[in-house]
Amino acid sequence: MIVCVSVVGHQNNPLYLQSFTEEDDALKLHHVVHCSLDVIDERVNNPKKTGSTLNETFLGLLYPTENYKVYGYLTNTKVKFILVTTDVDVRDADMRNFFRRFHSAYVDAVSNPFHVPGKKITSRSFAERVSTIVKSFGLGGAV
Amino acid sequence: MGREVSESCVDNLIIEMVSAYCNRFYESKPDLAARRIEAIGYQVGLQLSERYTMERPRFTDHLEAIKFICKDFWSEVFKKQIDNLKTNHRGTFVLQDNRFRWLTRMSVDTNQTNTDSSLDTAENKETQSASMHLYFPCGIIRGALTSLGIPCAVSADMSNLPACSFVVRIKG
Numbered sequence: 321m322i323v324c325v326s327v328v329g330h331q332n333n334p335l336y337l338q339s340f341t342e343e344d345d346a347l348k349l350h351h352v353v354h355c356s357l358d359v360i361d362e363r364v365n366n367p368k369k370t371g372s373t374l375n376e377t378f379l380g381l382l383y384p385t386e387n388y389k390v391y392g393y394l395t396n397t398k399v400k401f402i403l404v405t406t407d408v409d410v411r412d413a414d415m416r417n418f419f420r421r422f423h424s425a426y427v428d429a430v431s432n433p434f435h436v437p438g439k440k441i442t443s444r445s446f447a448e449r450v451s452t453i454v455k456s457f458g459l460g461g462a463v
Numbered sequence: 464m465g466r467e468v469s470e471s472c473v474d475n476l477i478i479e480m481v482s483a484y485c486n487r488f489y490e491s492k493p494d495l496a497a498r499r500i501e502a503i504g505y506q507v508g509l510q511l512s513e514r515y516t517m518e519r520p521r522f523t524d525h526l527e528a529i530k531f532i533c534k535d536f537w538s539e540v541f542k543k544q545i546d547n548l549k550t551n552h553r554g555t556f557v558l559q560d561n562r563f564r565w566l567t568r569m570s571v572d573t574n575q576t577n578t579d580s581s582l583d584t585a586e587n588k589e590t591q592s593a594s595m596h597l598y599f600p601c602g603i604i605r606g607a608l609t610s611l612g613i614p615c616a617v618s619a620d621m622s623n624l625p626a627c628s629f630v631v632r633i634k635g
Contacts, residue, residue, distance in 0.1 A: 330612065375520040396516035397610040423517055431510045437610075 322405045322454045323388065324349040327426060329438060330398035332357050336441040340454055353402050356382045356390045360400055363392075377423075378416050393419040401426070418457050425449045477565060481595050493591070497598045504602020505609070512607035515539050525633060528611045529556050536607060541565075554633035558604075562625045565600065569593055569624060594621060604629055 327336040337353065339346045359382040379392040382402075389410070393401040401422055403415075429435065429446035481500060489496035515536055522528040533545035537560075547559040597619035605617045614634045621627045 375523060377519075377521060394521065395513070396519065396521050397513050398612050399513075427514045427517060430513055433506075437506065437509050 321407060322403060322457055324353065324402075324404040325422065325450060325454060326353045326402045327441065328353075328357060328400040328402065331438075332400075333438070334440070335399070335438075336446075336450075338447065338450060340451070349404055352385065352388055352390060352404055356392060356402050357400070359383055359390075360392050360394060360402075364394060378419055380412070380415075391415055391419075393423070395423065399426070414457065418453065421453050422450065425453065474565070474568065477596070477599060481599070485592070485595055493595070497595065500595070500598040501602040501605070504599040505606035506602075507599075508603035508606020508608075509610045510606075511540065511603065512536065512610045516611070522611060525554075525613055526550070528608065528613055529558075529631065531611075532604060532607060533558060540603070556631040556633075557628050558631065559628040560626065563600075563627045565596060566593065566621075566627060567625045569596070590621065593624070594619065597621065597627060601629060604631065608633075 321340070323341050324337070324339040326334065326338070329335045337350060339349045341349070360379060363379055363382075377393055377395055379394055382390045382392045384390070388404045388406060389408075391403045391405070391410075393403075395401075401419060403418070425446060426441075428449075429441050429443050430437065432443060435441065435443065480503070484496040484500050485493065489499065516531070519531075522531065529548070529550075533548050537543065537545050541560075541564045543560075543562070543564070545558045546561045547557075549557040549559070601617040601619050605615060608615050608617075608631065616632045616634065618630050618632075619627055620630060
């Protein structure tokens with residue numbers, strides 16, 4: 321199950337953060353997302369270590385914690401998407417597919433002329449679209 | 464599925480925007496009008512580059528990003544590529560378009576039945592109004608490159624009308 325997705329701007333400023341858990345652990349998830357930013361920086365600045373992921377937007381598994389796995393995606397415009405999930409084994413293809421759909425939702429949201437670049441995304445339709453994508457990801461995994 | 468946009472509508476919109484800023488809002492301050500128009504282009508560039516770079520690997524250096532602007536970005540926006548790209552390898556790039564789409568329908572009225580001195584000013588005025596139309600594409604380029612992580616300044620040069628060149632100076 322995806323427990324949290326977030327969008328982080330090019331100056332590591334949070335643009336959007338949404339958790340999908342019943343419990344009151346939003347703060348913990350924020351923390352996990354925050355920690356992953358360093359991992360992304362490291363991956364992007366030391367591409368030698370990661371080898372094959374060179375220049376790909378999908379960064380793969382950033383790091384596993386006790387309860388969560390954190391995946392990352394970095395767009396050409398230096399915007400980071402971070403996903404926190406509790407699923408133990410996730411297929412790479414599913415994850416790529418998720419990020420692709422998430423990216424197009426993001427692009428549509430920032431193309432809104434009323435959106436101010438660099439500010440938080442407050443669009444309700446973006447939030448709805450994200451939760452649809454998140455829900456369908458769960459289904460895709462089950463089938 | 465690609466959605467279509469009427470080209471003449473876009474043309475009219477841009478012409479109207481430029482004329483509104485130059486002749487209505489900031490009639491006596493062409494510099495301010497130019498800045499406003501450039502700023503609109505900047506936001507458009509930010510958003511377009513977000514969309515057009517969606518399905519591609521990240522760029523490794525400046526040249527690659529500039530090439531993207533010349534090829535893919537330009538063909539998406541203007542249905543043709545930049546004709547010539549020059550660089551001094553020190554952060555300055557000149558993008559030349561021999562037939563810039565937004566200038567193809569612009570005419571310079573040289574048939575003025577005025578005295579010589581006023582003909583000069585009339586021509587000057589035409590050049591000025593044509594160059595006003597180039598602030599918007601300048602802003603688009605600057606916005607696109609900035610969102611790709613390349614802060615820069617863009618200016619435009621007009622040689623003979625449908626041809627024009629954009630000079631990109633990368634900062635830092």
